[in-house]
């Protein structure tokens with residue numbers, strides 16, 4: 001008889017871990033406090049509109065393939081993928097935008113048109129980025145972060161200069177055009193840190209962006225969650241929703257004995273938590289926590305966000321499925337997130353219109369719109385501020401895309417710092433966990449295994465490898481490999 005394992009939370013990392021552990025024969029039950037499964041990748045539905053509440057960009061399809069292949073399956077057994085072409089649009093001003101194609105040769109022509117000689121610079125840059133992708137995504141991120149020596153390989157030792165320089169330095173060196181520099185710098189924002197704080201080695205994100213492409217799972221990111229849950233159930237995993245874990249019960253020998261779920265004590269032999277790390281430790285007696293409040297205070301958290309989910313009574317013009325609005329200074333917004341936390345004076349924002357690709361997302365002739373403004377974690381969050389910023393981005397959207405949007409709004413829902421705290425027990429209301437800066441990478445991140453309690457493990461975007469859906473899938477594999485080895 002294999003042991004019972006309880007898993008806290010049902011984000012990508014938890015579901016991934018649940019699949020690997022069930023495949024190994026453990027008896028796995030997932031406890032999720034919310035009504036819906038999927039963690040930050042829940043979907044909000046209203047009047048025939050569907051909105052992915054969290055992730056919307058499906059990058060690194062090879063990581064998803066590798067995940068499903070571990071169970072003898074393919075992503076296509078569970079959901080349909082489409083490569084978006086163009087992948088996305090970036091606005092820099094009125095009638096001033098760049099579309100990123102789904103074809104590398106076309107992207108090079110776009111670069112060349114913007115800045116002579118830049119296509120050669122891009123080719124050169126992507127050669128390195130591809131090498132970094134091979135080293136990082138195919139190998140390094142699958143290391144459990146137990147020791148610094150995991151990072152010492154022939155390839156990484158030769159690449160030490162890339163850990164000293166930053167993405168910002170490289171973009172500046174390679175491209176004169178500020179627009180092209182922003183296109184090169186934007187993907188590392190997914191790692192939760194400033195391009196000027198992110199090692200050049202992370203250019204593998206540019207390879208993911210420009211070479212591997214932006215994909216869309218039909219039905220939205222929720223289809224990926226649903227697919228993984230179907231597979232988990234096929235493997236024997238049980239899911240409990242509306243199941244808030246209030247406390248972790250420990251025994252005399254510094255071991256987990258059980259969890260208190262909605263006030264009821266349930267025994268468990270092993271515990272994995274995919275809930276936010278600091279929250280999980282707050283469920284333990286203080287002396288059994290590995291990291292103090294002081295430790296968390298000193299970490300660079302990834303940004304929080306202000307989001308709007310908007311139902312529109314018409315189809316929009318002059319936008320693409322993914323549209324970025326970089327028509328205001330990038331550095332000033334970044335400063336308001338990382339250096340001097342405050343609401344940005346002029347926010348950059350991102351908009352997603354999945355109903356442009358997928359008819360199942362909105363009623364015929366209507367558009368589902370998601371808007372996202374990245375914010376410093378733990379900012380004051382009030383209804384008035386949300387409204388004020390909605391107004392700012394609507395004014396810019398209407399002006400830049402030359403159309404009236406406000407008059408077509410059927411409804412809108414907002415989501416911000418306080419919602420992240422209340423819904424996910426997120427530390428400081430972070431949206432993407434803890435940033436992947438050089439000093440918060442690999443063995444320098446919070447550990448997968450508790451050093452104080454022998455049968456307690458952690459997974460998810462706050463531990464290794466870091467924020468994002470693909471890393472969360474990998475995190476679930478890493479924690480289960482470790483647990484299986486320990487057993």
Ligand SMILES: Cc1cc2nc3c(=O)[nH]c(=O)nc-3n(C[C@H](O)[C@H](O)[C@H](O)COP(=O)(O)OP(=O)(O)OC[C@H]3O[C@@H](n4cnc5c(N)ncnc54)[C@H](O)[C@@H]3O)c2cc1C
Nearest residue numbers: 009011012013033039040055056057245275460461468469
């Ligand atoms: C707005 C937004 C946009 C994003 N965009 C992208 C994107 O485009 N592409 C991309 O790759 N990534 C994106 N990300 C990041 C990505 O969504 C996350 O990195 C990933 O989903 C995190 O998964 P996780 O398993 O670590 O944790 P989570 O999804 O946070 O799951 C943790 C779960 O634990 C539950 N929980 C917490 N406490 C308890 C408790 N006491 N009892 C029971 N359950 C509990 C929570 O309710 C939650 O369901 C985005 C994130 C956000 C928020």
